Amino acid sequence: xxxxxxxxxxxxxxxxxxxxxxxxxxxxxxxxxxxxxxxxxxxxxxxxxxxxxxxxxxxxxxxxxxxxxxxxxxxxxxxxxxxxxxxxxxxxxxxxxxxxxxxxxxxxxxxxxxxxxxxxxxxxxxxxxxxxxxxxxxxxxxxxxxxxxxxxxxxxxxxxxxxxxxxxxxxxxxxxxxxxxxxxxxxxxxxxxxxxxxxxxxxxxxxxxxxxxxxxxxxxxxxxxxxxxxxxxxxxxxxxxxxxxxxxx
Amino acid sequence: xxxxxxxxxxxxxxxxxxxxxxxxxxxxxxxxxxxxxxxxxxxxxxxxxxxxxxxxxxxxxxxxxxxxxxxxxxxxxxxxxxxxxxxxxxxxxxxxxxxxxxxxxxxxxxxxxxxxxxxxxxxxxxxxxxxxxxxxxxxxxxxxxxxxxxxxxxxxxxxxxxxxxxxxxxxxxxxxxxxxxxxxxxxxxxxxxxxxxxxxxxxxxxxxxxxxxxxxxxxxxxxxxxxxxxxxxxxxxxxxxxxxxxxxxxxxxxxxxxxx
Numbered sequence: 319x320x321x322x323x324x325x326x327x328x329x330x331x332x333x334x335x336x337x338x339x340x341x342x343x344x345x346x347x348x349x350x351x352x353x354x355x356x357x358x359x360x361x362x363x364x365x366x367x368x369x370x371x372x373x374x375x376x377x378x379x380x381x382x383x384x385x386x387x388x389x390x391x392x393x394x395x396x397x398x399x400x401x402x403x404x405x406x407x408x409x410x411x412x413x414x415x416x417x418x419x420x421x422x423x424x425x426x427x428x429x430x431x432x433x434x435x436x437x438x439x440x441x442x443x444x445x446x447x448x449x450x451x452x453x454x455x456x457x458x459x460x461x462x463x464x465x466x467x468x469x470x471x472x473x474x475x476x477x478x479x480x481x482x483x484x485x486x487x488x489x490x491x492x493x494x495x496x497x498x499x500x501x502x503x504x505x506x507x508x509x510x511x512x513x514x515x516x517x518x519x520x521x522x523x524x525x526x527x528x529x530x531x532x533x534x535x536x537x538x539x540x541x542x543x544x545x546x547x548x549x550x551x552x553x554x555x556x557x558x559x560x561x562x563x564x565x566x567x
Numbered sequence: 568x569x570x571x572x573x574x575x576x577x578x579x580x581x582x583x584x585x586x587x588x589x590x591x592x593x594x595x596x597x598x599x600x601x602x603x604x605x606x607x608x609x610x611x612x613x614x615x616x617x618x619x620x621x622x623x624x625x626x627x628x629x630x631x632x633x634x635x636x637x638x639x640x641x642x643x644x645x646x647x648x649x650x651x652x653x654x655x656x657x658x659x660x661x662x663x664x665x666x667x668x669x670x671x672x673x674x675x676x677x678x679x680x681x682x683x684x685x686x687x688x689x690x691x692x693x694x695x696x697x698x699x700x701x702x703x704x705x706x707x708x709x710x711x712x713x714x715x716x717x718x719x720x721x722x723x724x725x726x727x728x729x730x731x732x733x734x735x736x737x738x739x740x741x742x743x744x745x746x747x748x749x750x751x752x753x754x755x756x757x758x759x760x761x762x763x764x765x766x767x768x769x770x771x772x773x774x775x776x777x778x779x780x781x782x783x784x785x786x787x788x789x790x791x792x793x794x795x796x797x798x799x800x801x802x803x804x805x806x807x808x809x810x811x812x813x814x815x816x817x818x819x820x821x822x823x824x825x826x827x
Contacts, residue, residue, distance in 0.1 A: 322670035329674065350692045408589040411817070419809045420768035422775070426790045426798050430612050502680040510684045514775050515790070521684065525776070528688035536688055543685045551680040 352537050360538025361545070370523055370539070377508060377519045380436050384443030384504035389497055391444065392451025396496075399452065400459045413453055421445035425511050434515065443507025447500035454496025458489030491561035498554040505547050614799045623800040623807075632785065639781040642698050643770045646705030650766050651759060654710045658717020658758075659751075668718050675718075679711045684772065691777055701773035701781070708769030709762035716758025720751040753823040760816045767809055 334354045340346045341353040352360075364370050399406050399413075421442055428438035466488055470480045512521025520543055527536035598616050605615040614622065626632050661668050687704055694700040724747065732746045774783020782801060789797040 322666070322673075325670040326674045329671075351689065404589070407586060408593050411586075411590060411814075412593065419806050419813075420764075420771050422768070422772055423786070423802050423805045426786055427613060427802060429790065430793075430795065430798070431608060502682075506682045506684065509682050510772060513684055513687070514772075514787075524685060524688060528691070528777075533692075540685045540689065544681055547680070547682050547685075548677065552677060555676070555680070 349533065352533055354541075356534065357537040357541040360534045361542040362538075364535065364538050365542060370520070373519050373523050376436070377512065377521065380440050380508045380519070381443070381504050383436075384440045384447060384508055385501050387440065387444045388447030388451055388500040388504055392448040392496060392500060393455050393493065395448065396452040396455025396459070400456050406456075413449060413456075421507070422510055422514070425514060429515060434517065439508055439511040439516065439519075442511045443504045446507035447503035450499035450503060451496040454499065455489070455493050458492030458496075459485070461492055462488045491558070494558045494561055498551070498558050501554055502547070502551050505550070509543065610795065612795065614796045618796070619799045619803050622796050623803045626797075626800055627804065635781050635785050638698065639770070639774065639783070642701045642773070642781065643705065643767060645698075646702045646766050646770050647709065647763065649702065649706040650709030650713055650762050653706070654713025654758070654762060655717050655755070657710075658714040659721055661714070662718035662721030665722075668722060672715065672718055675711055675715050679715065683707055683769070687773065687776060696777060696779065698780075701770055701778065704773040705766045705770035709766030712765060713758045713762040716761070717751075717755055720754035720758070721747075723754065724750040753820075756820050756823050760813070760820055763816060764809070764813060767812075771805065 337346075337351070338353045338355060341348065341351055365374075399409055424445065425438060425442050428441055432438045432441075462485055466484050467480070470484045475483065508519070509521040512519035513525050516522040520539060524536055524539045524543070527533075527539060601613075601616050605613055613619075627636070661671055683704070686707070687700075690704050690707075691700045694703055728746050728750060729742075732742050737745065771783050774781040775787055778784040778787075782805060786798065786801045789801065
């Protein structure tokens with residue numbers, strides 16, 4: 319590990335230790351925050367006891383569906399926008415400002431249309447995740463070096479072979495940046511909508527515990543969710559950075 | 568979100584006039600789609616564009632909603648001020664110290680991918696049920712992307728500029744005004760635009776959950792009452808406000824980058 323990795327680790331552990339100390343000495347009352355060690359213990363107990371098994375599965379299924387839809391949909395959208403210049407000129411300003419309107423404001427309307435089930439939740443997550451995927455697909459295709467295509471043409475590579483053997487591999491690292499974004503946005507979209515209005519899911523369990531002043535369960539669930547999300551994101555990001563590094567050489 | 572993922576490479580040369588026609592066409596297509604959705608789903612789900620615009624205008628003019636609109640605006644402006652202030656100052660400080668930036672930037676990027684929604688109940692417990700929980704939650708969304716782009720704005724300044732300035736014996740304040748500021752501002756502004764949108768997202772979300780006042784609260788209240796005209800109008804107000812603010816910021820952003 320490099321020196322800066324150690325510094326980061328020290329910062330995270332140090333922040334946890336300071337919070338632990340503040341809670342144990344009563345500077346931060348237990349009614350507000352419980353000590354981090356108890357959060358982890360509570361999260362672990364909830365996980366092994368199986369009480370929230372169905373909620374975890376429900377959330378993970380929805381997140382998986384949202385990821386699949388945003389990655390596939392975003393890739394096809396990006397491809398279509400890249401290959402049709404008029405479409406690209408029309409949509410470019412809207413893509414650049416996609417994050418301006420928080421998709422979550424459409425959640426109430428989607429509930430009215432589809433009812434209170436997983437469909438509106440997945441759709442919100444797809445609205446969050448699809449656009450960054452499309453943007454990065456366009457970016458990846460844009461960055462293919464023309465010389466690669468020329469070499470292909472010199473060797474009389476067929477159109478299909480050019481797509482699958484040259485264009486897609488060349489664009490892959492940038493497209494993968496889009497995948498990492500689509501994953502983290504899908505998590506945010508699903509959990510946010512579960513928070514606001516839902517009958518199941520990790521987000522719903524957190525807000526349920528909040529409503530019942532059950533701090534121990536609430537912080538346990540929060541810790542659990544943060545650990546899941548952090549591991550997922552960190553793994554994807556490291557992989558995508560490795561892809562990009564290989565490309566830079 | 569990485570600020571680098573926010574841009575679309577430009578589609579070659581398109582005249583400004585043609586661009587305006589395309590944009591107007593797209594907005595018109597959205598309105599037509601809305602009308603079609605209305606014809607398919609009917610009054611039970613949404614109201615048609617014309618009626619919604621009228622109703623939204625009426626809501627903005629009516630005194631009964633004024634406290635809620637004022638509350639949302641106040642929360643958003645305070646959150647934005649915090650996110651901008653802390654993000655820029657923190658980012659510039661961290662960015663100008665190399666070792667510190669190398670150690671902290673990956674950490675900030677990791678923190679940024681954490682679903683912050685999960686922290687909202689904790690923020691509510693700490694800051695109570697008033698305006699401050701929303702403000703803190705909104706600022707939390709905006710501050711990290713701003714910090715990340717401020718760090719990279721400082722670090723991406725071409726070292727030749729600094730060396731040249733030193734060779735010409737510029738004073739510290741001249742250096743700041745003539746070299747650092749012009750070199751940093753375009754990238755910094757892109758971060759601010761992103762931070763603006765995310766702070767809005769955070770503030771609106773904060774009003775959806777455990778809130779007693781504000782546009783988000785009105786929206787949740789309208790769901791409970793199944794008041795479809797009100798739901799549609801409030802969504803329209805939020806979307807139009809966000810889109811207008813963003814296109815103004817985008818115009819400034821483009822201008823700054825063109826001057827580079």
